Amino acid sequence: MDAPLLEVLGCRQAYHKEASADLVVLEDVNLTLREGEIVALLGRSGSGKSTLLRIVAGLLHPTGGEVMWRGGPVSGPTDGIAMVFQSFALFPWLTVQENVELGLEARGVPRAERKKRADDALDLIGLGGFASAYPKELSGGMRQRVGLARALVVYPDLLLMDEPFSALDVLTAETLRTDLIDLWSDGKLPVKSVLMVTHNIEEAVLMCDRILLFSSNPGRVSHELTVSFPHPRNRLDLAFRQMVDDIYALMTRRAPAEHKATAVPPDPLATPLQRVGLNMMAGLMEALAASPYDGRADLPALAETLHFEVDDLLPLGETLQLLHFAVLEEGDVYLTEKGRAFVQADVDGRRALFAEALRAHVPLVNMIRQVLDERWNHRASAVRFRDELEDHMSPDYADGTLRTVIGWGRYAELFSYDEEAEQFSLEDPE
Amino acid sequence: MSTTTQPPLAAERRLPNVWDIVAILCVFATLISVAHVARGTWVRIDAPGATEISLDPWRLPEYAVRTTLRMFAALAASLLFTFTYGTAAAKSQRAGIILIPLLDILQSVPILGFLTFTVVFFMNLFPGQVLGLELASIFAIFTSQAWNMAFSMYQSLRTVPTDLVEASTSFRLSAWQKFWRLEVPFAIPGLVWNTMMSMSGGWFFVVASEAISLGDNTWKLPGIGSYIAQAQAERNIGAILWAIIAMLVVILAYDQLLFRPLVAWSTKFRFETTSGATASDPWMLRLVRRTRLLRSAGDLVGQAATSLGGLHLSFRRDPWTRHGTQSRAGEIVWAVLIASLIGWGSWRAITFAAAELHWSDLGEAFLLGLVTLLRVIVLMVLASLIWVPIGVWLGLRPAWARRAQPVAQFLAAFPANLLFPVFVVVIVHFQLNQDIWLTPLMVLGTQWYILFNVVAGAAAFPGDLREAASNFRVNGLLWWRKVIIPGIFPYYITGAITASGGCWNAAIVAEVVSWGDTKLVAHGLGAYIAEATERGDMARVVLGVAVMSAFVLTFNRLLWHPLYSYARRRLTLG
Secondary structure (H helix, E strand, C coil), X not given: CCCCCEEEEEEEEEECCCCCCCEEEEEEEEEEECCCCEEEEECCCCCCHHHHHHHHCCCCCCCEEEEEECCEECCCXXXXXXXXXXXXXXXXXXXXXXXXXXXXXXXXXXXXXXXXXXXXXXXXXXXXXXXXXXXXXXXXXHHXXXXXXXXXXXXXXXXXXXXXXXXXXXXXXXXXXXXXXXXXXXXXXXXXXXXXXXXXXXXXHHHCCEEEEEECCCEEEEEEEEXXXXXXXXXXXXXXXXXXXXXXXXXXXXXXXXXXXXXXXXXXXCCCCCCCCHHHHHHHHHHHHCCCCCCEEEHHHHHHHHCCCHHHHHHHHHHHHHCCCEEEECCEEEECHHHHHHHHCCHHHHHHHHHHHXXXXXXXXXXXXXXXXXXXXXXXEHHHHHHHHHCCCCHHHHHHHHHHHHHHXXXXXXXXXXXXCCEEECCCCC | CCXXXXXXXXXXXXXXXXXXXHHHHHHHHHHHHHHHHHHHHCCECCCCCCCCCCCCHHHHHHHHHHHHHHHHHHHHHHHHXXXXXXXXXXXXXXXXXXXXXXXHHHHHCCHHHHHHHHHHHHHHHCCCEHHHHHHHHHHHHXXXXXXXXXXXXXXXXXXXXXXXXXXXXXCCCCHHHHHHHHHHHHHHHHHHHHHHHHHHHHHHHHHHHHEEEXXXXXXXXXXXXXXXXXXXXXXXXXXXXXXXXXXXHHHHHHHHHHHHHHHXXXXXXXXXXXXXCCCCCCHHHHHHHHCHHHHHHHHHHHHHHHHHHHCCCCCCCCCCHHHCCCCHHHHHHHHHHHHHHHHHHHHHHHHHHHHHCCHHHHHHHHHHHHHHHHHHHHHHHHHHHHHXXXXXXXXXXXXXXXXXXXXXXXXXXXXXXXXXHHXXXXXXXXXXXXXXXXXXXXXXXXXXXXXXXXXXXXXXXXXXXXXXXXXXXXXXXXXXXXXXXXXXXXXXXXXXXXXXXXXXXXXXXXXXXXXXXXXXXXXXXXXXXXXXXXXXXXXXXXXXXXXXXXXXXXXXXXXXXXXXXXXXHHCCCC
């Protein structure tokens, strides 16, 4: 067996916050990558997989642990590693050709050779006629092809891809995936190995040889799976479906296990809330209650009928679970009694049920309401709650959590909120 | 592949075409005039004809060229300043702490008040030479141009999209390459726009700074501003009309020849991923693109710039250490340095003020400041009442908006102080109250900013909202209050901020106006500064300018900034 291309040893990434303990994004992540394999980092958004990719790319410096590239430590962007971005990251003022040549120019490759290599890369990726176009003239799929050509033209040994197809529509993404796999299978890609980040389970099973499953809070590798189907793979194949099912089960099993692991419940403010809208929740519950599901559904099947990706569906399911409207179990989701009651209730009844669930299961809502009740003027600044949240999570998460709670609380008429003054109050409700 | 085959027309096009001849003529005409002006600059100040102005209209083209060249010299200096100061402020956190507030203050200080003293400074640098005067004039123009350009650069550099930064880092562009490939292109649209605004502002200063009296001496640099001053002194209304015509031609020329093509070119750098509606190329850009000679010259410049920007210059430090902690000692040294600078500055200011001034002076300046403030407020209200309805009317009719927009921008570029004498003649003739009738002069040049921003806002107002409003039969006052005013508000604020800033500056030249021996003075802080300048009373000029800066800053902080951020937060569509 060859020496590994890339090794990540005990990697840890944490952000410092003055007031409290570090916010840990990645904890003790280990990863080995060999030549000739495509590996997926699969996980929910916020599980730190993109952070890990940036650490491997040398864009971020890990707080702890080490990244070894061909046996030497990585201490910045490295020659043999190139990256494809989720947002394409094309320079709008450079033509396709100039965008592709950028990495070569940075290395001081002479003009003639630059042009030749760029032409080759563009031809390979199917963009031969677009060399003089500007990115804004291209469709999303074509833009990502440029991103791919720009990475390939430097002949990297390792190609990093950060959710490369998630900004594209379903059909375009599929075409790009199969094109890429075809090139890879035919040995036409000038790379030795690919590491890609994704939150799309089927995409990972379709493309990769190995899948590293990430769990969140803090991010760590929870499972490692080998995908041994030969290319080209068939999504409808029974074994393929079974694997997708299994991964769903693994990903939904995580959350309850974690709760049991911690005997003493952590600070009520420590869990970030996911930005899930009310209509989504109600819609999902209605879909679950109706036939063909009658209250219980298989997650992958549900995702497919609703055109959801795991990143949309899991937060939704988990939020319903948090509010005790539904339960996630082994890749399935089923409605509770409360959930059924919610579906059957009218507008006011739903609001009352939701308010009840919020007060029972979301400590932050309770806390805000308590403070408001105690104050003589029934007003409270959002800043203090945000500060308290920030002691437990990153500012982005704190903001997201607060916004979610504001939306929920307004709907439930537990409090009202003045965006301009950033102030909660008891003015309208009751 | 397509470049290797020559289209059949290629051979024909190799011959110079008509446009080439035009281009050659243009290039040589420019070179000759530059050489001519350069010769004039090195002349001694007392040489015959060096600083005398003739009112012969045939001398106007020469004067116009000299004035324009001054403008461009100042513009070059401003660009240099922008690229150094703006970049330093954005790149170094330490420098930014001091550079940004400083820029904010400099923006609000009416430099026009200091003109006399900068002239003395530059004349001492080159005693007895016209060059000193030239530099003083260029410096005055520079001070009206540089700040907002540097600000625009700073803001662009701070908002470069992170994914592009990551892409540049991961492809290992050196700092120099990153600057020219990523940061400068990203800053270009804002910079071009601000350069245009600066040019407009600069005309005002060029006219004011060419004719300078110091004690008993009056120097007049050959230029349109001096021509006007001379005409004013001789009460020659015909000459003033000639000057206005010359100015119109000059502004039209550089607008068409330089800025239209620049703006069209800069859309390439606009950071948007969808291709919007593209306006047709202005004729000058078409000329450059179609003319073989100009095009190959352009390509040559472009290639040189590209390879210069592509040089692998780097003072690369380990990219990771930059994120690390900065040295504690350096932090302390920096803090001490700034503190001592502030201490020294305030000590100087206090001793200076104590020696020359009295508390009553401050009171007087403050009261006069209130008078000028009242003027500014009244003018802003009046200008808004007039131009908002007109702007909305124009903006909602695309055919009109297209025509009105360039006209309004053109009017904003026109130096309003050229028109002052006309007003003076009217005021003197009808014996009007100076305190009231001199006031409109302040807003003469800046009201157009309100107009063209409102036109732009109304033109961008979404069609579905208009349809919804008429579907629900929202009419009359309600339509203004609930539909269109909130819709154009962010645009209106942008225009109003510029306009009110311009008003303050204009007060210095608008509150005292003379026509031959007749001198009209309105009460106000502008007149206070202008008269102190005339007496050479440095202390009171400084006081007046300081008080005015304070007024402008307070006005901005208490009124415009909150309004602006409110508009940005609540009234921006989408």
